Amino acid sequence: MPLTNLTKGLTVDSEGGSATTNLVQGLAKAWSLLDGTGTIALSDSFNIGSTTDHGTGDYTLTVSNAFSSANFSCTANGRQDESPGWTAMTSSVGATAATTVRITSRNTSNTATDQEQLHSQLMGDLA
Numbered sequence: 001m002p003l004t005n006l007t008k009g010l011t012v013d014s015e016g017g018s019a020t021t022n023l024v025q026g027l028a029k030a031w032s033l034l035d036g037t038g039t040i041a042l043s044d045s046f047n048i049g050s051t052t053d054h055g056t057g058d059y060t061l062t063v064s065n066a067f068s069s070a071n072f073s074c075t076a077n078g079r080q081d082e083s084p085g086w087t088a089m090t091s092s093v094g095a096t097a098a099t100t101v102r103i104t105s106r107n108t109s110n111t112a113t114d115q116e117q118l119h120s121q122l123m124g125d126l127a
Contacts, residue, residue: 029072030063030122036078036105036115043117057105057112065126066098072124076103078115091118098127 013019030047034040040053049064076091094102103120107113 028121028123029065029067029126030061030120032061032118032120034059034061034115034118034120036118038114040114047122054102055112057114058102059104059118060100060102061120061122062100063122067122068098068125068127070096070098072096072122074101074103074120074122076105076118076120078105078118080107080113080116091115091120 028046030045032045032048032051033043034045034051035043036053036057036059040051040059042048042051047064048061050062052060052062054060074093074096076093078091091103091105094104096102101120101122103118105113105115105118
């Protein structure tokens, strides 16, 4: 049976049954996997319309369907292929607007660096 008219959300029981959650509120509203090296490109995404490269380790993601305000949550992390294997990178989320989020990345030496895999997840209310 298809779900329709979820404007007020859909409450579901937790696995243990003692708590409930609003399923619509609990879903990621946008996410991306960005290759931030060279000419940047989205490897995969949901609700991300475009990206901007502002320089080494400095990117903006633009969402296709706007958030209701700049008050949404974004997490970002990444990794870089370095010998002998993948190295975790730090990412920080900067300025947000209803349609954009700016993300910067640094290596383990705290130097701005492009990331081969920049992962981001955006949560909040869409307009």
